[in-house]
Amino acid sequence: MKSIKFVLSVLTLLTFAVVFSGAVNAQCITLEEVSVPESVSHNQGDFDVTFKIANGGGNCLERTGLVWEFESTLPGMTWDEPTLESILPSDDEEITTTFTFPEHKNGNIALTIYLSTNEDGNRTVSLELSEIEITNEPDLEITLITEITENQDGVIEVENLGNVDFTNVQLTRLSGDFEVEFSDDEFALTAGQSKPITVTPIDLGVNVGFGGKSVTIEAKAEDNTKDTIVMAVTGSFCDAGIIGTSNMSVTIDDISNRGDSDDSEDDVWVLGDEIEVEIDVDNLMDNDDLRDIVVELGFFDPDGKNVADDLDFESGDEKIDLGRINEDDTETATFKFRVPPDFDAGDYRLVVKAYDDGDEDELCVEEEESGGIDVRFEGDVERFIIVDDIMLDNTDLICGEVLSGDFTVFNIGDEIQERVRIILQNEQLGIDEEFEITNDFDEGEDENFQFSFELPTNIKPDRYSLQFYTEYEYNNGIYETRSQDRWNVYFDVISCAGYTGDSDGGDKGNALISVTQSSDAMPGEDFTVIAQITNLGAEEALFVVDLANYQSWASLVSISDTALTLGPGESDKVEIVFSVEEDASGDQTFTIQTISGQNIETRDVQVTIEGESTNGGFFTGLSIGNLGESGFVWLLVLINVILIILIIIVAVRITRH
Template identity: 35%
Template sequence: MVSAASLITVGTPTISTTVNHNAGSLTFAFPVTNTGADATSVTFSSAMTGTATSSFSAPTTSVGAGATETITGTITFNPNQQGTLAGTIIAVGSDNTDSEPFGPVTINTSPSLSVSSSTITDTDTSASLTVKNEGNVDFSSVSLNLPDLTGATFTLSPTSISNLNAGQSQVIAIGVDTTSSLGIGANEATLTASANDGTTSTGKLTINRNFCKEGEQGTDLSISDVKIDNNDGDDEEWSPLDEVEIKVTVDNDGDERIKDVHVEIGLFDQTGKNVIKDMDDLDDEEIDLGSIKDGKDDTATFTFIIPADFEDDKYKLVVKAYSKDLKEENLCVSHSSDLSDGFFQEIDGQREEDEEKHIIFDNIKVSPSPAQCGELVQITGEIFNIGEDDHLDQVRVTMFNSDLKINDERIVRQDFDQGDSEVIDFELNIPSNAEEKIHVLEFRTYYDYDDGDDVYDIVSDDKFTASLRVEGNCGVSTEKDVQITAELDSETPQAVAGQQVVVNAILRNTGKEETTYAVGVNGISSWARQVSIEPQIITLSPGESKEASIALSVNNDVSGDQELSIKAAFDGVTKEQKVVLSVNSKAQPAQIGPVVDHLRNNWFIYLIILVNTILIIAIILVIRSMVSPSRPL
């Protein structure tokens, strides 16, 4: 009797009962025992009996005499399958073969979709996304939805998918049509894929809009510095009437001089609209830096005032530098590390929240300044609603200065909504005995009017001020004085370049004695010449007023506002009043004279009179012919 040198047996495997379809592989353990007298090398194979396609592997292992080894087997299978994993382990030793079944392991059912993402620029007209069945359940249909964006519309091909089996994918072609209302920066559209069993997935189509028309082009220009300075608050939080300065430094990184370099800024709101032109006192949103030498830089400076109707919103401040000589489509840069997004700086628009600061008085101008004692001064300012509320009925503005004995008011009788503004005019006569110094005029606003009680519920926290310098003719005896006003003569109701205009100066004796005044004019040499002053000498009793007609010949090349000073000299004192004339570059159409206008409006009456006159003449002629003696035969 001869005993076997080795004798192997395979024990029961320890294996899971389920597995996910996308696991790719499954490992399990099983024992192999050698009951023979000699060690043996054991190889493994398998006969797969499950319904899913798979394979089995296990490493060749040496098993000593009387020993047991735990072997790790691996089942490998492709994703997107359903069914079971099962088979029989076949172990082959030196002297015998043994086998042992494993499984079945059920592959879990798992429906799943995926949608890819893509990024394009606003100059691209097409894109594509891929929808894939990532699970192990077939779909009979998949619907697709890609909503349009503000400034971008899409068309899909195909518009839906039929029979997307497990593991299959479908490329979706997307036509893209963009407009100028597309927002600056990243604009994300979401494609949603929905299968017939309710399984869904989404993917992103991102459209990057660059401030450069064709996107960034070339590498010879760079924006090395963008400095934002809000003189009235946070640099990145702008409120109505804030004064903002933006400096943009552009570098020439190339090897040659770059000609005709331009820097442009933009400010885009949430709708994609560029509102930079709405900023007040902005000379131009584009600055010509001229040429920049290689290795050098230059800086463009933009300053502007935030308008009163600036909205609570999120804005995107953008900049770009390009060469008009080389064309923007060939050389343009808009990226800067100083910008929060790289391509834009987010700006937070904030209206005033404090009710007592909603309505302000600003842009105050005083003319003339300095002003002489006894002179008429005009003050112009503008009230703004910079708050977040509308205020109804009316708004009141007061002007006060105790030294000049000023306590005046103006009332705007209308609703004052967010962003509304209104120009307000004041006039004051400087007292003849006023102190020669800088006087501070104080203004306050009153609003939220209660017409029932005739009171204003809100008074501005702030006092708005303007300075008025008074100097000249002060302390002069009030026994003799004069007030000067002016208006255009009715014969020349407008000042026209190349024509004569007559200004009537009205002098009023505000003193206590009869006074003789010499009338003159200054400050016209650059735009007109004096023709005549009639009369040039005026004598007035206290309280009396008279006109002096000043005829001026306006130069041919003049237009716009022009200034002159009307002066009245008396007893060694000269009083002046500044006057501003608006000169038109050409005459407006003449109006029909009063006589012609009267005839046009009453022509029927005159026609009747004419007809009656003709009839009377005819009757007279007939009567005369009847009474005339007969001529002899």
């Protein structure tokens, strides 16, 4: 019996020792917070926490098989579990671990770290960390899903990127080139939620234009959180978009800058430069011709506006009619133009298109010059200030008359000028005038001046010029720079009664005027007359050609020359094109005259309006009776020719009989 009691006593002592040992070791392990962030952003993704583990001395033992766990009030969190598996007595160590958490959450995060060992299997120690605040960050974003086109609605996505729920998000059109409708313009979005919205354009039109169109859309929540998006509609130089690329192609073959500025390049145009652009149009079809093909040049500013019509084209405008292009053939259109001095400097896009005139919506192709065109101010100081747009009120004068006109001064340089002086001169006529700009003359600025002079009464009838140049870079009363270039305008003094320098001129200035008609005169159509002027004098003379007395039945379309300088016996032709009025009919007349010095030669010409007749011929519409003596000679020749033809016909018939 005593032995049993002894055994029980020993077992009790052993059990107490084990329990006491576990309790002592549990008290030996401690966890202490070192650093915890006070707050985090909801979309930060993760944060670091640092704490210290310590194992006391004395009766504390080495602890192995450390097991780490954590609990959080925020669902979905994970961590990088500490790798420390054992700790010796009297030892301590700092541990930094990273916690990750989902975005779009709000409130506070409460974390507790637990430590257990293999020896006891229970959570021996715990550490409650300081609470971490998730900062409230409302945020909206609009994303483009599908672009708007001329025949397609657009789609956007509105997303709540923050961690605050929105109960009322409103969509509105802030500005733009066209109106839109939304599939839903008022809705709720919880944190992290997104919603697709269809955007339907209203009255967009079929021709968006090369510059395109755009609309600005805003999404705004009840707390004024908002975002905007610009929905752009890509445009085309072709009115209805590019159509028919398998039938035709257009290529910018060459761009040549003829300007002589130091900065002038093929893709850098200085104000005043002369430009030549060659465009190739290819018929890609092997068995069919292209008809009525037109090539058009476009020059688009940064706002997408076509400013090609502001360029100074050498002839015509920004369109060239190529007409027919044979199968598998190429035609070239060449544009020649000048960059005017008042053109805005900046970056431009050069685009060309070729299309079927009248059916552009069925055939139109285009090409843009890659890299664009840089239009610049002049960088050469000796070319900063120029004179342009010189206009004379009359270019045919007699001595004693007033010569008047105007001109424009341009600052095409890249510097402001404090003052500018313009000099107008003609030494022969004693003209030496100055004009001045006394206020700051900015880059790109221009100013117009008018002038008038009374011509001397004893000058020789001849061609004269006015010459302009400029001075600038004003400093302490001195113009330090004179323009490198000179600008001239010409006029003719056609008669002067007071001039005695050619008293023995004899028949100088006498002229013979011969007129032929090279096309029929039809109502509503153009017809052409060729006037041949012959100098009957013994000396070279200037002949000014003038027309009169046609205004009641026609308008003047063009005259190839209004002044001819002819040597003795020399002739030259002047082409005159009239446009006949729709209601004109019967016999009409006009007058052509030449003025040379004090000699005036006049010829009245009769024209017969032929109605719908298309009969042509050398004398069609032109009355021989008023052509002078040569007309009768030609009449006799014509009669003789007719008689000869009749005689031949009669002789042939007699021979046959």
